[in-house]
Amino acid sequence: MSAPTIVEPTPAERVRTVCVVPHAAVLVTDQYDAVSVALHHLLGGDLIVAVAEDAPPLHGLRAMVEVNDVSPLPLRERTRSLVWLSGRASEVADGAELARLVAEENPLPGLLDIGNGTRLVRIPVETAVLADASGAASVSGPDLATAAPDPFADFEFSWLTHVESGHPEMVGQLARRLPGRLRNHRIRLLGIDRYGIRLRAEHHESSDEDVRLNFTQPAVDMAALQRGIRILLGCPFLNGLRAG
Template identity: 40%
Template sequence: MTHVAPAVAPHTAERVHSASAHAESAVLALPGLDPVPTSVHLLRQCGDIVIAVPGDSTAAGLVVGCGATGSPAVIELTDHAPLPLREPVRALVWLRGWVHAVPANSQRALATAVAEDHPHPALLDVGHTAILLRLVVDSAVVADTSGADSVSREQLRAARPDPFCALEGAWLQHLEADHADVIDRLARLLPPDLRRGALIHPLAIDRYGVTLRVEGVDADHDIRLPFLSPADDIESLSRAVHTLAGTH
């Protein structure tokens, strides 16, 4: 009988979904044009990403002018840590595909649908100063300090964000502000040469483990500490963290 080792980190498609959900900023890049910042973005389960851009932008005019054929495009999303770190960027995501204009008579309906999953005040600008576009994703790349990995459209459609994605920011802030003892115990799991003279912060947490940011004298290092087994709910996640830290 073949034994499969348990996963110790989210797979690439899940990382793309989680980083896209965390990202507060994104830009749309079209051939021959300067990148255009988006005010709203939502990577959907169907394999596309809906974005809002200024209605009077050159990019919006070009996409509308392309009609049903659309235009090749890339959307770059930046995932920033929810803590004030020396280098705040945790990950970058590039979504490549074809961007299409959303018909004028469907703009408000799509904005309403996006708001159900991602309420955002900038959606109120749709139909006035902003326009919704839809990029059908062909492939995605996510990059962080561990390297860069790519996934296909089919892999993205089969994946979900980490189940604790929406709560992660608040948890990391709480851990940093109120549980220095837990961070200190987790830091003892790091190689001694990394700990020497370094500031150590919680960088990420998901169902598989905790990642620490080590701000060393000369460089930063992101070190992942996997749980013994994946967490299924908030109670098991808390238990996994305390077990890893040796406080249970």
């Protein structure tokens, strides 16, 4: 029996993808009010967050970090998903060394403020929950530690804003692939990953609906991603050659 075809990222991959992008986040414990998070990054199975130096001591406390996955486009509802990561927090003795390790994977600008206004906290993730319009999924710490973010996470925001502002006809071409019942909705770009493009159908009288348009095969590099986009658009030119 052949293995089932994978048509979208796993919940663990989606959590890592959300966490690799600098979305807004807050840290909550049962002892203090919510603490703003200046940056967040998953280093293996550990969530590394930066909080203000004058934030309450967090060492040993059970903590939950909420990350708000917000679309760069002005959608009616801009939150695409929410991620909650839970574990026991520990203060970091050598913030500079940990900042260096994070920077090797994700050179976030906020790392320059470590020790000069912010401090790092490490939270080994025990569980994570991803919630979006389709429901919620739980991810274990070990599954999260071995998952990889989408390879085009850094490309997504710039592509969405580029198409929205400069190529609205592309959205119309993609919309032709949607079911007829959605044709009277306002079709918006929602996301892109190695498996395909996500669209949101906004309706003035009913709730929004998210739809995925899959590539013929998952993209392994930028050339394959561009080819997948062209095929979905019905473009006769693939990789510079006319399709024959």
